[in-house]
Amino acid sequence: MGSTQFKTGHDGVIAFDIDDVEGSVAQLQICHFPAIGFSNVEELDVIFPPGVILAVRKPTCQLSVDNVKFIQADSLSVIFLEPGYGDVNRQSWARGKILTRSPVSTSSVDAWRVSGAAHFRAKRWLAAAVYFSNGLELDPDAFVLRLNRSEAYIRMGWYRSAFHDAEKVLLEGHNIEDTLIRKAIFRAAKSLYHLGRYNEAIEIANRRPHDEDCQIWGVKASERLREQLSGQYDWSSLFRETHSATGHVEMAEFTGPIQVRGIKNVGGGRGVFVTRDVKAGELLIVSKSIASGSARRESEQVGANVAVVSAKTRLIERLWDDPSLQFTINTLYAGTKSSPPNPYPPSPSLDSLKSLEHPLRPSPDIDITRAGAIYSSNAHRIVPFPSASHQSKAEMRRLQKEDPHCGLFLLPSLCNHSCLPSACWLFFGDFMCVRASQNLREGEEVTVQYFLAHRLAYEERQRMALQWGFRCHCILCEADTVDGQKICEDRENIVSQINQESSKDDSDPALRKASKFVDNARRTYRDHEKRRQCNFKPALYEAHGHLSVIQIKRDWKSSLREGMKALEAVGIIVLDNSLVGKAKCKSSLPINVKRTTQWNDQCVLLALRIAYTFKNQNDMQRAELWLKSAVYLEDIRFGGGWPLFEQRYSEVIEIRKLGDLARRVLS
Ligand SMILES: C[S@@+](CC[C@H](N)C(=O)[O-])C[C@H]1O[C@@H](n2cnc3c(N)ncnc32)[C@H](O)[C@@H]1O
Secondary structure, three states, X not given: OEEEEEXXXXXXXXXXXXXXXXXXXXXXXXEOOOOOOOOOHHHHHHHOOOOOEEEEOOOOEEEEEOOEEEEEEEHHHEEEEOOOOOOXXXXXXXXXXXXXXXXXXXXXXXXXXXXXXXXXXXXXXXXHHHHHHHHHXXXXXXXXXXXXXXXXXXXXOOHHHHXXXXXXXXXXXXXXXXXXHHHHHHHHHHHHHHOOOHHHHHHHHXXXXXXXXXXXXXXHHHHHHHHHHHOOOOHHHHHHHHOXXXXXXXXXXXXXXXXXXXXXXXXXXEEEEEOOOEOOOXXXXXXXXXXXXXXXXXXXXXXXXXXXXXXXXXXXXXXXXXXOHHXXXXXXXXXXXXXXXOOOOOOOOHHHHOOOOXXXXXXXXXXXXXXXXXXXXXXXXXXXXXXXXXXXXXXXXXXXXXXXXXXEOOHHHHOEEOOOOOEEEEXXXXXXXXXXXXXXXXXXXXXXXXXXXXXXXXXXXXXXXXXXXXXXXXXXXXXXXXXXXXXXXXXXXXXXXXXXXXXXXXXXXXXXXXXXXXXXXXXXXXXXXXXXXXXXXXXXXXXXHHHHHHHOOOOHHHHHHHHHHHHHHOOEEEOOOOOOOOOOOOXXXXXXXXXXXXXXXXXXXXXXXXXXXHHHOOOXXXXXXXXXXXXXXXXXXXXXXXXXXXXXXXXXHHHOOOHHHHHHHHO
16 A cells, blocks of 8 residues: 555544555555654655555454545554565556655665654654664664664653664674664663663663763662562652652552462452461552653643553554563453453563564564553543642542543552552552552461442442442442442441531531531431441541531530541541540550541541641640651551651641641651
8 A cells, every 4th residue: 555645633633545456545544653743744754755665463343434435553563564575576656656755765775774763852762763773774783873762762761672772783784883782782771761671771871881871870779679578668759759840750569468369250260369467557569660651741632532542552662662562461461352361470471582573563472452451441540649738639539630631550450449448559650559558367368458438329339330340348338238228328428428517617506417428327327246347437427527617616615526537437546535634645556447448638638627626725735746756657558657747748737837846746
């Protein structure tokens, strides 16, 4: 087929007109074409110049609308053919002559280098890599081109191919200039660092111990290695990085005391379990996304769908760069319509040594349909780690809507769901951290929330779980099932009524209404074994919390009592609920935690409000203990102790005038 002209869409599809040898015209739509972004027209002109010859293997769809023929194919099904391929050269094309794949001369390595460099300067990384590759096909020993291509691949985030090129120069570039060897070392070390191969990065960087540029990658790799081995991170710096202008975060992956094991009655047949007793708050997993996508990164258009398309395209890109990644992702569940996943962990294979020879010639063995199914069955919405503790629910929703961001993670994908999970996740940039949210005994399962289940009613939770292909039988769903549908609906009505109330109205009728909400909410939680086991009553939390706020100006003692009851409703054990006189716990905390949940932020804010109220009553001992309780609640959920707490809650601390006390007792 010879192409004539093209256009791009904002939905990750490249579309252009093609004709075949007989001159019949169609529009070819290519989905998930890597490295192009969504609207880089100049770059597309280079990859698909008029006259390029393509073969389309297994189009996903062919149809005609109003006499216009459409052919849709995934990027891997489109094969670039050279004019000499098979008999295409001998065909006479009805609608024009065949051009070579590029307007520049194909006879000179230098011509490819010069044009490639021009694309590189214009930040058209794929076009540059294609041109350098065309030159390398003429002379595989053109080490300058190989190093240039290595840098183009680095800019594209194709680190495996970048390393391969740099390594080849180091292995085969005998008698080449020292400046080239230096570049090769720098690019190899940088690529290895980004591939998480820290020991090798350090080893290569150490070939130039006095070269600052090379050493940067050795030093960074040593820092990552320390994180990876110890599970110790500087959480407050990571938090700052997450909220910097670029949002770029660097941290190592970490695997804590966990293992993947078989489990009955769940899709995929596996789950993640702890290998020893674990305390609430212990770090279990830090996982970097295999591929992620954000709507903002790609286009002016914003929408979750754009983010999903961009993440899937990135996944396919990663498979182009590193075909062995297929072995890794094939260990993940791909849904009921696909064959069962391979055993985890992936076994090493000789194929992992294969590398990309040309950026437009990916491995033909990549199973793009399965990759798509794996993405759909495992991807996570990346929820931004909130920067300001006073952020309202509406603000949080707005942020999530504005910058939908999602990604595929390896180990977290093997965790099953529970609406009241044994572990909580949070994100630093593209890294997902999973911490135990309760004390776990050796052999207990690590479950996470696939969606913000604690905010949803029973029916809605089941609907969401069904989208993942299962009915949820977690302890919270079991307890709600025993309560029955009618009661669950009543409960939801109460919560939505509370949400419509103004917390600023502390008139008598508002107070009476708030007390009634508490009574009604309590009645919706029947006393039975399942509820006692889960000890989680979110609607009651809302009702007590609301009443507590309304009472604050009238009667601080009642307000605090309600606040403490709210904490108890979500499983926090209040050991000392005394309000005056000697504190029962003089130095130890007045609370204990069996389980922390994604509700944690609200509980921290409530504990801070209790501290503030005691401070206003000049009860500095209780103020201090409740302030420490707030930090403790935060710490088991997020780690990072006071330094992170101070950053996240700085505004609230100042508004509540708790800064001096906090710095005195916590710094
Ligand atoms: C991300 S995978 C989780 C790991 C999966 N069990 C495996 O072996 O690869 C998601 C799939 O696991 C199954 N699953 C997860 N949580 C479940 C639960 N609470 N009950 C039943 N099936 C569950 C569902 O089939 C879901 O589509």
